[in-house]
């Protein structure tokens with residue numbers, strides 16, 4: 001039997017309307033709308049599309065959106081000065097530094113991310129937030145793994161007691177995903193490029209999360225019948241063609257639930273950015 005396809009649009013709309021209700025409540029209490037600043041350095045075309053989408057979504061939601069567009073040749077100190085200015089700006093409650101940075105700044109990436117005030121860190125990349133997540137404290141959670149969890153919760157997919165396997169150990173997806181699943185009482189295995197018998201481990205998963213960055217990496221033989229397959233991959237295979245990490249056409253015949261790419265969890269990432277911005281504003285204003 002073919003899997004139920006988890007289309008992101010439905011869940012993203014629901015999560016955005018929840019955030020919108022909180023924005024209205026916050027504005028009734030304080031008279032203030034949340035403010036999000038997105039810093040983009042240079043002219044990476046994909047990043048420009050992402051930043052425009054974030055700006056548009058903010059406008060739809062009633063979030064004040066500020067784009068700080070800096071030149072490709074921006075220096076280290078100039079970028080730090082911009083971050084610090086936003087840290088001190090009372091109208092800005094969330095700050096996101098769009099990645100990737102231009103080549104010349106990449107070696108300072110962590111330094112920049114760690115300059116963002118942890119309370120305004122809507123990406124959840126600051127070590128204070130990563131640390132809090134790992135010990136189960138309230139914090140800013142990275143948007144993509146949070147979106148995956150919210151989608152499963154809204155789809156009534158049970159997590160507690162399930163075997164979850166994550167392929168990929170990045171700080172942005174794999175590790176926070178492991179912590180979020182652990183906090184919901186799943187038994188979690190994280191696989192990566194050095195894992196022996198990866199296919200065998202993946203095939204034992206009730207919940208399989210693919211965050212590898214390789215098209216068609218997860219094939220049907222790596223998936224247990226009826227498993228929940230969450231595809232976090234965004235692979236550009238042609239100028240206008242994006243595909244995930246999962247061999248969708250074959251895996252969907254075996255899985256119980258599957259997320260498509262495009263149209264799957266990617267749409268929830270932006271909804272979670274809105275959610276995090278509202279939560280950051282509430283923390284700072286209430």
Ligand code: GUN
Nearest residue numbers: 096097098099100123143
């Ligand atoms: N570039 C692509 N995805 C992301 C993201 O989630 N956060 C940031 N800061 N940059 C990105």
